[in-house]
Structure formats: structure tokens, C-alpha cells
Amino acid sequence: MLFTAPKQLDRKELEVIDKIDELRKSLKYAISTPARWHGVLRRATLARNIRHSNSIEGINVTKDDAMAAVENQEPTDASRGDWQATTGYRDAMTYVLQLASDPHFSYDESLIRSLHFMITQHDLTKHPGRWRPGMIFVRDEKKQTTVYEGPDADLVPSLMHELVQELNESSKMPVKVRAAMAHLNLVMIHPFSDGNGRMARCLQTLVLAREQFIEPPFCSIEEYLGRFTQEYYDVLGDVGRGSWHPENNCKPWIRFNLVAHYRQGMWLMQRIRMTQRVWDELECVLNSNRLPSRAIAALTDAAFGYRVRNSSYSSVAEISEQVGNQDLKALAKAGLLVASGETRGRYYVASPSVKDVYRKHYEPKSYEDPFVQMDLPLIDTTSLS
Numbered sequence: 001m002l003f004t005a006p007k008q009l010d011r012k013e014l015e016v017i018d019k020i021d022e023l024r025k026s027l028k029y030a031i032s033t034p035a036r037w038h039g040v041l042r043r044a045t046l047a048r049n050i051r052h053s054n055s056i057e058g059i060n061v062t063k064d065d066a067m068a069a070v071e072n073q074e075p076t077d078a079s080r081g082d083w084q085a086t087t088g089y090r091d092a093m094t095y096v097l098q099l100a101s102d103p104h105f106s107y108d109e110s111l112i113r114s115l116h117f118m119i120t121q122h123d124l125t126k127h128p129g130r131w132r133p134g135m136i137f138v139r140d141e142k143k144q145t146t147v148y149e150g151p152d153a154d155l156v157p158s159l160m161h162e163l164v165q166e167l168n169e170s171s172k173m174p175v176k177v178r179a180a181m182a183h184l185n186l187v188m189i190h191p192f193s194d195g196n197g198r199m200a201r202c203l204q205t206l207v208l209a210r211e212q213f214i215e216p217p218f219c220s221i222e223e224y225l226g227r228f229t230q231e232y233y234d235v236l237g238d239v240g241r242g243s244w245h246p247e248n249n250c251k252p253w254i255r256f257n258l259v260a261h262y263r264q265g266m267w268l269m270q271r272i273r274m275t276q277r278v279w280d281e282l283e284c285v286l287n288s289n290r291l292p293s294r295a296i297a298a299l300t301d302a303a304f305g306y307r308v309r310n311s312s313y314s315s316v317a318e319i320s321e322q323v324g325n326q327d328l329k330a331l332a333k334a335g336l337l338v339a340s341g342e343t344r345g346r347y348y349v350a351s352p353s354v355k356d357v358y359r360k361h362y363e364p365k366s367y368e369d370p371f372v373q374m375d376l377p378l379i380d381t382t383s384l385s
Contacts, residue, residue: 001162001246001247002159002162002163002166002181002185002246003181003184003185003188003239003246003248003250004181004246004250005173005177005178005180005181005250005254006250006251006254009174009177009254012371013254013255013258015370016258016259016262016370016371017174017176017258019262019370020176020258020261020262020265020370023262023265023266023269024213024214024265026269027214027218027265027268027269027272028213028214030269030272031214031215031218031272035276036279036296036297037275037276037279037297037300039297039316040275040279040297040300040301040304041271041272041275042215042217042218043067043070043071044067044271044301044304044306045217045218045268045271046070046093046217047063047066047067047069047070048063048066048222048223049093049205049217049220049222049223050066050069050070050086050089050090050093050222051063051066051086051226052222052223052224052225052226052227053089053198053201053202053222053223053225053226054082054085054086054089054198054226055226055229056197056198056201056225056226056229056232057085057195057197057198059081059082059085059086060082061075061077061078061082061083061086062076062077062078063305063306064076064077064306064307065077065078065083065086066086067301067306067312068312069083069086069087069090070090071312071315071316072315073309073311073312073315076307076345076347081122084122085119085120085122088118088119088120088121088122089118089119089198089202091118092115092118092119092198092202093202093205095115095118096115096202096205096206096209096216097209097216097217099206099209099210100206100209100210100212100216101212105210106168107164107167107168108164109157109160109161109164112160112164112186112191112199112203113129113130113131114129115199115202115203116128116129116192116195116199117129119195119198119199119202120192120194120195123194126192126193126194126195127192127193127194128195130192130193131153131156131157131160131191131192132150132153132156132190132191132192132193133153133193134153135149135150135152135153136149136150136153136190136193137149137150138150138190147237147242148188148190148236148237148240148242148243149242149243149244150188150189150190150243150244151189151190151243151244155244156189156191159185159189159191160189160191163182163185163186163189167182167207175207175208175211176208176257176258176261177254177257178207179204179205179207179208179257180204180253180254180257181250181254182200182203182204182207183200183201183203183204183257184200184236184239184250184253185246186199186200186203187200187236188240188244188246189244201222201225204220204221205219205220205222208220218268220264221257221260221261221264223264223267224260224263224264224267225260228260231256232256235252235253235256236253238252239252239253255371258370258371259369259370259371262368262370263365263366263367263368266365266366266368267365267366270363270365270366273361273363274358274361274362274363275300275304277361278300278303278304278357278358278361279296279300281357281360281361282296282299282300282303282354282357283296285299285336285354285357286299289334289336291327291330291331291334291336292327292330294317294319294327295313295317295327295328295330295331297313297316297317298313298316298317298327298328298331298337298348299331299336299337299350299354302336302337302348302349302350302354303350303354303355303357303358304358305350305358307347307348307349308328308337308347308348308349309346309347309348310324310325310328310346311324313327313328328348331348332348335351335353336350336351336353336354337349337350337351337354338350338351
């Protein structure tokens with residue numbers, strides 16, 4: 001027996017799902033209309049997903065190193081362990097994006113174990129790709145208490161088989177609910193020695209991506225979960241109640257996920273507007289300074305607070321590093337970028353005038369709660385912007 005969603009959602013939940021679907025239609029239209037800035041938005045979105053999902057487990061890298069992982073570049077600040085975990089999760093998520101449109105796809109235990117291997121392969125003591133060999137306990141280190149005990153290890157293979165069967169069955173349940181339940185069941189089964197949270201979030205994104213309604217990086221709620229980590233843990237604790245009890249009420253978890261989808265959708269719409277406006281204005285700046293139009297992606301990245309390195313700029317612009325170096329020096333000479341560091345360690349950041357363009361078009365994140373009666377606290381997320 002697994003955790004199961006209610007057979008029927010209540011009126012308010014259905015109304016919120018309708019709101020989310022309207023948002024998703026707007027998102028789909030915005031990113032399906034050809035525009036040169038889509039690549040910038042897509043890379044930044046995938047980097048946020050990876051960074052925030054890992055941050056939940058205490059794996060912290062800078063936004064620049066998260067972007068470096070997406071671009072297959074070397075990190076500048078990350079520790080060896082954090083970087084290995086980040087690139088492992090990147091590999092798993094890249095595979096998920098590839099599977100989203102696979103016409104021959106089906107869920108099976110080997111797929112889940114393979115994704116787990118990608119995520120945890122840097123630490124063989126965690127048995128990557130293998131079901132855990134014994135009991136497992138989840139501890140709250142702040143409180144120094146055990147908050148959850150997973151089901152007996154002998155039950156894991158049969159429970160995971162049941163989960164896979166359920167994922168392969170057709171269902172009239174909204175995909176956002178199905179994906180949330182896949183996440184909940186995997187994290188409650190806790191089938192691995194480590195990496196269960198990352199694996200559960202990865203599986204949730206896969207279920208959402210398989211719907212093929214919107215481009216895969218834009219369907220994930222991992223950034224939201226990373227920004228609301230304590231609330232995420234709290235609702236899992238409320239539903240799990242300390243040990244394997246699949247008969248428990250899942251409604252709080254479903255509602256939490258619906259709020260996440262709604263707010264994440266609102267954030268994406270805000271970023272789409274910001275990216276388009278910043279891009280358009282910076283394109284005019286390049287033209288007025290008679291600088292190459294290919295530099296627009298680097299300048300937009302800088303406006304959004306990323307460091308620009310020649311290796312990544314040259315790769316994205318599909319030019320040689322020699323030409324890339326010339327472009328970046330020209331942008332700095334024009335007062336659009338500011339150089340820092342020497343030779344191979346050199347990078348560029350936005351100049352005050354480019355930062356002003358970003359501030360001009362900045363929109364603060366919306367924390368509107370689609371469930372009026374719910375009171376989810378707002379938190380300071382500036383450290384993970």
C-alpha cells in the first residue's frame with residue numbers, strides 16, 4: 001500500500017489548479033514564441049533548479065557555479081564535494097530532460113536506481129544506485145531528534161515496484177497531483193541510504209516533464225522548495241508522522257505543492273518580462289556603441305548578476321576564445337562590463353549603467369497565496385536569489 005491522493009479534490013483545489021493551468025498557458029505561449037533571449041532564461045532556470053534542490057540537503061554553491069555546471073564549465077568557488085554533488089544532479093536532470101519526449105519511455109526500478117547513481121556516484125559509501133541495506137532514520141540535527149523512520153528494508157523492493165506500476169498506469173488525476181504523490185511516496189519509502197530528497201524531487205520533475213505541455217526546465221518547482229525548505233520539511237513531517245503510515249491524509253502535501261506551482265509560475269512570468277525588457281534595452285545599448293550583437297547574451301547574464309567568463313561566453317556565442325576575449329574587452333572599454341582577476345581567472349561583471357538597466361525593469365517576487373484561507377509565512381530569500 002502506498003500513500004494515495006483523495007479520489008476527488010475539493011472545489012478550492014480544483015479552482016487553484018485552473019489558475020495554475022492558466023499560468024502555464026501563458027508561460028507556454030511566452031516561451032514558444034521565437035525570441036533570442038530564451039536561451040538565457042532557460043539556462044538560468046535550470047541552474048536555479050539544480051542549485052536550490054541541492055541547497056535543501058546543505059549542498060551549497062554560488063549562482064555562478066550553478067550556471068557553470070549547466071554550461072559544463074569549471075567552478076570558481078565550490079568545494080570538491082559540493083561540486084561533485086552539483087554536477088551529479090545536473091547529469092540526472094539532463095537525463096530527465098531527454099526522457100521528457102521519449103516515445104518509448106516507461107518507468108521502472110532500474111531507471112530510478114540509475115538516476116540515483118548519477119546523483120550520488122561521487123560517494124560510494126552511500127550505495128549509489130542500490131536499495132538501502134538496512135533501516136534508515138531521518139534526523140533533525142537542530143533538535144537532535146529522529147523525525148522519521150523508513151519502512152523495513154525488506155519492504156523497499158516491493159514498495160518501489162508498486163510505485164513504478166502506479167506511475168505507468170493511466171490516471172485522470174491532474175499531473176501536478178500525480179507528480180506530488182510520486183515525490184511523497186519515494187521520500188517516505190526512503191529506498192536509498194542517502195540522496196532520497198534529491199531523488200524524489202528529480203522524479204517529481206520527470207513526471208511533470210513527461211506531460212510535455214511546457215518545456216521541461218520550466219515545469220519544475222525545485223527552486224520554490226529550496227526557498228521554502230522549512231515549510232517543505234514541516235509538511236512532510238505532518239503527513240509522515242514519524243514512520244511509514246501510507247493511510248495518512250495527504251491533503252496538506254497536495255495543497256503545499258499547488259501553492260508551489262502557482263508561485264513558481266508567477267515567478268517565471270515575472271522573469272520572462274524582465275528578461276525580455278532587459279535584453280531589448282541592452283540590445284539598443286550595443287547598437288548605439290557599435291558593438292557586436294552576439295555579445296547580448298553575455299551582457300544580459302551580467303545584468304542579472306552573473307559573472308561572465310570568456311570560456312562560457314565563447315561557448316554560448318559559438319565563437320573562438322580569441323574573438324570572445326576581444327568582445328569582452330570591447331564591452332569593458334565601452335563601460336558596460338568591469339573586469340576582475342588576471343589571465344585565466346579573469347571574469348567580468350555588470351557596470352553600474354548595466355545594473356541600472358536591471359533595476360529599472362526589476363519586479364519583486366510575488367508571494368500571492370491562491371488558497372486565501374492558508375497563511376504560508378514569507379521568508380527572507382535574499383541569500384538564494
